[in-house]
Amino acid sequence: MSFLKSPLWLGLICIVNWRHVPAQCQLLTPQTDTFASSASISASQAAQAGINASLANNIAIALNFERSNFANGSVASEDFYTVPKNAPGAAPGTLLKLQLDANTSAYTLPPNTALSRFMFQSETLNGTAVPVSAYILWPYLPRNQSDGYPVLAWSHGNSGPGSAECAPSHYRNLLYQFATIFELALQGYVVVAPDYAGLGVTKDASGNRIVYDYLGSPSHANDLFYAVEAAQTAFSSFSKQFVVMGHSEGGGGAWAAAQRQLQKPVAGYLGAISGSPITNTLNLVDLAGVSAAPQVAIGIANTLAGLYPGFKYSDILTPAGIALQTLLSEIQGCGSTVLELFAGAGPGLVQPAWTQNFYAQSYQNLTVVGGKPFAGPMLILQGTADAAVAEPVTSAAVQETCQKYPDSQLEYLTFAGVDHVPVMFASQRLWLDWIAARFVGEEAPKGCQTTNYSSVRAYEYYQKEQIWFVEFATAGYETA
Numbered sequence: 001m002s003f004l005k006s007p008l009w010l011g012l013i014c015i016v017n018w019r020h021v022p023a024q025c026q027l028l029t030p031q032t033d034t035f036a037s038s039a040s041i042s043a044s045q046a047a048q049a050g051i052n053a054s055l056a057n058n059i060a061i062a063l064n065f066e067r068s069n070f071a072n073g074s075v076a077s078e079d080f081y082t083v084p085k086n087a088p089g090a091a092p093g094t095l096l097k098l099q100l101d102a103n104t105s106a107y108t109l110p111p112n113t114a115l116s117r118f119m120f121q122s123e124t125l126n127g128t129a130v131p132v133s134a135y136i137l138w139p140y141l142p143r144n145q146s147d148g149y150p151v152l153a154w155s156h157g158n159s160g161p162g163s164a165e166c167a168p169s170h171y172r173n174l175l176y177q178f179a180t181i182f183e184l185a186l187q188g189y190v191v192v193a194p195d196y197a198g199l200g201v202t203k204d205a206s207g208n209r210i211v212y213d214y215l216g217s218p219s220h221a222n223d224l225f226y227a228v229e230a231a232q233t234a235f236s237s238f239s240k241q242f243v244v245m246g247h248s249e250g251g252g253g254a255w256a257a258a259q260r261q262l263q264k265p266v267a268g269y270l271g272a273i274s275g276s277p278i279t280n281t282l283n284l285v286d287l288a289g290v291s292a293a294p295q296v297a298i299g300i301a302n303t304l305a306g307l308y309p310g311f312k313y314s315d316i317l318t319p320a321g322i323a324l325q326t327l328l329s330e331i332q333g334c335g336s337t338v339l340e341l342f343a344g345a346g347p348g349l350v351q352p353a354w355t356q357n358f359y360a361q362s363y364q365n366l367t368v369v370g371g372k373p374f375a376g377p378m379l380i381l382q383g384t385a386d387a388a389v390a391e392p393v394t395s396a397a398v399q400e401t402c403q404k405y406p407d408s409q410l411e412y413l414t415f416a417g418v419d420h421v422p423v424m425f426a427s428q429r430l431w432l433d434w435i436a437a438r439f440v441g442e443e444a445p446k447g448c449q450t451t452n453y454s455s456v457r458a459y460e461y462y463q464k465e466q467i468w469f470v471e472f473a474t475a476g477y478e479t480a
């Protein structure tokens with residue numbers, strides 16, 4: 001049963017009035033009834049994908065979990081994601097469409113936050129103007145420490161290797177929930193968050209495919225700046241000043257934004273926070289081993305196929321890898337689905353030495369961040385036990401940057417024992433202080449600084465991972 005049909009409202013009435021109107025209380029239903037999707041992987045799909053019935057079952061369960069967490073169905077069924085007629089020819093940064101008030105009852109947001117969604121013109125890696133969707137998460141009371149409501153441009157992490165459905169703006173929890181965006185809104189920032197070119201909106205007004213630049217940091221940086229510009233057009237109450245921040249794929253986006261700012265300055269930019277960043281994708285794959293390789297290779301293959309006419313999937317994927325890529329594209333799987341899809345995946349999905357492939361290397365050269373000059377200040381956060389973005393790769397990018405550009409305003413913070421997304425929890429008070437300091441005009445430290453943090457108690461006793469999820473309560477008792 002979906003939330004919209006659920007007895008939550010009645011449940012709340014029951015809490016208030018149970019002594020008086022117990023007869024109005026409906027029978028309680030188990031919480032998992034909110035998983036309102038019933039997709040399955042057919043036997044022939046499984047056979048074509050080369051997976052057994054157990055894996056097909058697991059993928060279908062993950063897919064249904066994922067789809068039931070869409071706020072209002074597929075992006076294909078929401079008018080919001082259709083491109084308006086004024087889009088072709090609009091300059092990057094143009095506001096194309098505004099949904100002033102999204103119905104928050106479809107989302108699992110913290111109390112006293114609100115949501116707008118908008119579409120704006122952005123620019124892909126190769127300079128093509130494309131429409132992109134985005135959301136704004138509103139605080140109840142914006143901070144009053146700037147020339148308007150302080151703007152935080154958020155760059156999300158990998159939401160899946162390139163399906164329309166992987167757009168955070170149509171997920172109930174907007175995908176990063178309390179790790180970053182909910183906290184930011186609760187702390188009084190207006191969070192402006194692009195879905196990225198090619199996610200959500202996958203075709204332009206003429207029906208041409210919009211390529212999603214997977215792990216394409218400079219492309220995400222374009223999305224950040226142009227989303228801020230469009231949001232400031234939509235709301236004159238917004239500050240001209242803004243901080244950019246991202247994690248993982250979005251950490252690369254934020255770092256690329258700092259690099260872009262030096263080449264193409266945008267007024268109001270105050271600095272960047274880059275959490276667990278993707279810097280050099282192929283080094284990460286080569287150093288971190290095979291576990292993430294198939295997912296990364298499939299995501300990159302989808303992008304390369306859109307960017308380079310000469311590229312063939314078989315250049316970097318084996319027939320088994322292509323079979324899984326085909327299934328993933330058929331079912332439009334995103335983060336949850338991908339986790340299960342690759343859970344049992346071996347190294348046989350990618351061509352040996354695929355990271356040496358010409359197209360993969362060309363794309364890498366276009367997208368790598370680090371070792372380049374940037375507009376400071378930048379704060380970089382990295383856990384030493386990050387299973388997705390290996391700490392030595394981030395440290396190497398920091399070191400190369402600081403050796404070549406010792407006058408960079410770069411603060412590098414490491415957190416002993418801490419994993420990928422959890423680093424945003426471990427460092428939360430530091431990045432919140434850092435953002436607040438930028439908005440009040442405090443000068444960040446000069447030069448490159450590294451600080452290695454460790455936990456105040458023995459780390460083995462800490463909660464290391466996110467072992468819960470945000471879901472609708474179907475009855476009042478669940479909110480206790």
Ligand SMILES: *[C@@H]1O[C@H](CO)[C@@H](O)[C@H](O)[C@H]1NC(C)=O
Nearest residue numbers: 004005101102103104105106
């Ligand atoms: C939001 O959607 C729900 C369910 O469709 C509806 O009952 C409610 O009135 C809507 N809220 C607003 C503010 O439109």
Ligand SMILES: *[C@@H]1O[C@H](CO)[C@@H](O)[C@H](O)[C@H]1NC(C)=O
Nearest residue numbers: 072077078079102103105106
């Ligand atoms: C969901 O989408 C349908 C159809 O597009 C629309 O009528 C409805 O109002 C939407 N509901 C919410 C809660 O946004």
Ligand SMILES: *[C@@H]1O[C@H](CO)[C@@H](O)[C@H](O)[C@H]1NC(C)=O
Nearest residue numbers: 126127128209210211306307
């Ligand atoms: C950029 O890539 C798109 C395909 O994504 C292609 O249609 C377009 O011609 C390319 N533009 C340039 C300037 O290379």
Ligand SMILES: *[C@@H]1O[C@H](CO)[C@@H](O)[C@H](O)[C@H]1NC(C)=O
Nearest residue numbers: 141142143144145146147148
């Ligand atoms: C917000 O800040 C401005 C400028 O510092 C000040 O004039 C105004 O009174 C403040 N508003 C509130 C509600 O604190």
Ligand SMILES: *[C@@H]1O[C@H](CO)[C@@H](O)[C@H](O)[C@H]1NC(C)=O
Nearest residue numbers: 051052053054055343344345
């Ligand atoms: C199904 O395939 C997965 C992934 O290859 C494997 O881990 C699992 O053991 C297989 N299960 C059965 C029942 O063969």
Ligand SMILES: *[C@@H]1O[C@H](CO)[C@@H](O)[C@H](O)[C@H]1NC(C)=O
Nearest residue numbers: 357358359360361362363365
């Ligand atoms: C990528 O960049 C490196 C270093 O500049 C260069 O040696 C290499 O030829 C480039 N590869 C491609 C495919 O562009």
Ligand SMILES: *[C@@H]1O[C@H](CO)[C@@H](O)[C@H](O)[C@H]1NC(C)=O
Nearest residue numbers: 384395414449450451452453
């Ligand atoms: C931080 O830790 C790294 C790796 O252990 C070490 O190389 C570096 O010197 C440390 N830096 C500081 C400032 O403690």
